Amino acid sequence: MTQPGRSEGPGRIVLGVTGGIAAYKTAELARLLTKAGYDVVPIMTPWGARFLGPLTLEALTGHPVRVETPAHESSEGIGHISLIRSAELLLIAPLTANTMAKMVTGMADNFLTATYLAHRGKTLVCPAMNTGMLEHPATRRNLAQLAADGVAICMGEAGDLACGEVGAGRMAEPDIIMDAVRMHLTPDIPALVGRSVLVSAGPTREDLDPVRYLTNRSSGKMGFAVARALRNAGARVTLVHGPGNLKPPIDMEVVPVTSAAEMEAAILPRQAEMDLIVMAAAVADYRPQKAEHKLKKGHFDGTVILERTTDILASLGAAKRSGQVLAGFAAESEDLLSNARGKLERKNLDLIFANDISGEDLGFGGDHNRITALDARGHTIDLGTGTKDALAGQIVRLLAEKI
C-alpha cells in the first residue's frame, strides 16, 4: 500500500505553515496536495504549530513535522538544506507579515526561514493577515521585494477576516492555491509560451421569458481544464465562459457571458489578436423568441418559436487568418467520427475533439471524458478515457504541434 504523501506522484513540495488563523485551511490544502500525488513535507514555525496541530499535518502527509530551529539539528546533517534540495517547490501557506519580513531580510531563526534561505528553486507564498497590516507601507514594500526576489505570490479574495473586519488579507482558498501550484510546476511548452489563446467553455442560457430559460447539461469542466492547461504551458489565456458553478481560474482574463449572442459578442471581436482559439462551449443552436412578460397559463398556447443562433465556430473558421489555429469539440451520441470530421471540414478547423456522450458517466457534467482527436490532414488520434484534466494535458500537446 502507498503511504499517504509517498506516492509516485508529480514531485515533492515542502509546505511551510506560519502562525496565522488561516492555518486551519492548510490542513485541507495538504489533503488536496497529497491526493494530487505530491509528496508533501511539512515545516511549521513555532507559532504555526500553535494554530494547527502538527499531528494533523503528520497524518495528512505521512511525514513528521519539523518545527525546531536549525541549531537543534542532530546527526542527520543539515536537515533544512538536504530537505529543500529534493523539493520542486517551497509553498508557504499561510504566510504572516512577520515571516514575510524575515524572508525579505534573510533571517534564518527557525527551520522554515532557514529552509527558505537555503532554497534555490521555486517558492510560492500565500499571505494572510489583517487588511491594515497588508496595506501598511512596510508590508507593501516587503511584498514587492519578495516578488522582485522571484517569489510567486498567491493572494486571496477580499472577504471576512478573523479580526471581524472585512477586506483584503484572507488567505487564498485551497483550490485556488492548488491551481497556482500546478501552474508553477507544469513545464512550459515552447510553442505556446506567450501565445494569445482564447478558450470558450460551459453552456449558454437562452431566455424564454423573464423567469424561464433553455440551456444544456454542460458543466464547463472540459473547457476550464483546457484553459488551465494552456496557461500552465505558458500561453496567455482568455476564457469566455457561460453560466455555471466553477470558480474562475487565476492568472487569465475571464469573461463571463450568459447567452449565445453574448458569447458571440465576446469572441468574434477578439479573433484577430488570437494565435489559437478552442471552442469547448456547448453553444445553443437555437434561442426562443423571448416573451417580454412572464408566460401565463391562461394565455400561453404551448408553442415556443425557436430561431437559429450564430454558429460562432463556423464564423471564426470563415474569417481564419493564415497561421491561426482553430479547434472545436463535437459531442456526439452516434456516428462519432464521421459527424466530427464533417464539422471539422464545414467549420474550417485544424483540430476537433470528438467525445461520445452516449455513455452514462462520460462527457457532460462528470469529471471524466473519452476523446478522439481528428485533424485537418486526416489523422485520427485516440486520446482514450481519463479525467478532464489529464485529457486537457494531451489536448494542449496536440494544439502546440499545430502552432
Ligand code: CTP
Ligand atoms: N459551436 C459554436 N456555435 C454554435 C454551435 C456550436 O461555436 N452556435 C461550436 C461548439 O463550441 C463546438 C462545435 O461548434 O466546438 C461543434 O458543436 P456541436 O454542438 O457539437 O455541433 P453543431 O455544429 O451545433 O452541430 P449539431 O448540433 O448538428 O451536432
